[in-house]
Amino acid sequence: MIETPGYLVLSTGDVLEGKWLGTEIAVEGELVFNTAMTGYQEVMTDPSYAGQIVTMTYPLIGNYGVNDIDHESIKPALAGLIISSACRTPEHYQAKYTVKEMVEQYKVPTLYDIDTRALTRIVRENGEVYGKITTQPEDEPENRKVDPEIVKQVSVSSLIEISAKSMPAFSGQKTKHVVLYDYGYKHSITSTLTELGCNVTVVPYDTDPAVLHNLQPDGVVLSNGPGDPEDLAGLSKNIKQITESYPTLGICLGHQLVALAYGGKTERLPYGHRGSNHPVKDLLTGKVFITSQNHGYVVDENSISLAEWEVSHINVNDRSVEGLIHRHKPVLTVQFHPEAHPGPVDTYSIFREFLQMLPSKGEKQHA
Numbered sequence: 001m002i003e004t005p006g007y008l009v010l011s012t013g014d015v016l017e018g019k020w021l022g023t024e025i026a027v028e029g030e031l032v033f034n035t036a037m038t039g040y041q042e043v044m045t046d047p048s049y050a051g052q053i054v055t056m057t058y059p060l061i062g063n064y065g066v067n068d069i070d071h072e073s074i075k076p077a078l079a080g081l082i083i084s085s086a087c088r089t090p091e092h093y094q095a096k097y098t099v100k101e102m103v104e105q106y107k108v109p110t111l112y113d114i115d116t117r118a119l120t121r122i123v124r125e126n127g128e129v130y131g132k133i134t135t136q137p138e139d140e141p142e143n144r145k146v147d148p149e150i151v152k153q154v155s156v157s158s159l160i161e162i163s164a165k166s167m168p169a170f171s172g173q174k175t176k177h178v179v180l181y182d183y184g185y186k187h188s189i190t191s192t193l194t195e196l197g198c199n200v201t202v203v204p205y206d207t208d209p210a211v212l213h214n215l216q217p218d219g220v221v222l223s224n225g226p227g228d229p230e231d232l233a234g235l236s237k238n239i240k241q242i243t244e245s246y247p248t249l250g251i252c253l254g255h256q257l258v259a260l261a262y263g264g265k266t267e268r269l270p271y272g273h274r275g276s277n278h279p280v281k282d283l284l285t286g287k288v289f290i291t292s293q294n295h296g297y298v299v300d301e302n303s304i305s306l307a308e309w310e311v312s313h314i315n316v317n318d319r320s321v322e323g324l325i326h327r328h329k330p331v332l333t334v335q336f337h338p339e340a341h342p343g344p345v346d347t348y349s350i351f352r353e354f355l356q357m358l359p360s361k362g363e364k365q366h367a
């Protein structure tokens, strides 16, 4: 087999040599790393990675193949993939393809045989690093910012209706209708809601609250998504209106956008939280959960009005804000991923907490 060398050229001046896995296409993006030991398929198809080159720190990728059931969106959204060893002979009863076949089919520029430990150190030490996957070691990444309009590229353009897959979560209740604002949603969010007995309507990220009102939701979920939350500050007025009218759950980007809508600020983490074993403390119960995470920004605790909001969760490693609860309105938001995938389902109960906030039939509080 002839293996062509490929290069990852970084904004720090470092150049790492590897080999192409699949099609040789040059691409640029923000360099991030994910520490999950499994879940590469979910990571590759999570739209929150749009515009980013993702390094998997676990050294062997592809050993259980790729299946037809664990995609988090219809196709990979990440700009590029960097791995150490690529397994070409997967073993798993559900495996349908190899990682090589997947990156070839969707034309995801991918390098393997990269020293991912050295690369991760560079990102940890430098924080915001941009890179280019290329055949030319003398190339340089030109862009130093993820496209401010990236959410528009991953959001649905018209609404999608998904029916409940089971009886309502709580006995005696009618099926609830949840509208999911799509900033780049993961399919696990809709599958969790439908498994808990909700009908879900997925709407474009910029859907006007008047259109939402016509859908007569019982509650609203604001999804995860890519990019810098402050690039979406123009949506703040709508988001504030939504949270004032309907019980709301914000997940990751959705959490950040609610904070911005209430006058809060977001800031960049030194090198992000991306993995499936991030400990989060529920400050209301004192319990610690292991969570799935994928974010580069956090809500600045000092920017939140504590008269209006309570910090419900913090990250045990760096004490950053992981969850907010409104003191008077049925609004809760989390920075981590209760839908998991990849990672543990310890915080699945967040969906139940949200569903418990939805009014029973005949007692909708909105006009």
Ligand SMILES: NC(=O)CC[C@H](N)C(=O)O
Pocket (backbone or CB within 6 Å): 048, 223, 224, 225, 226, 227, 228, 229, 251, 252, 253, 254, 294, 295, 296, 297, 298
């Ligand atoms: N998964 C997400 O929703 C990520 C939110 C945002 N793009 C961040 O990096 O912080």
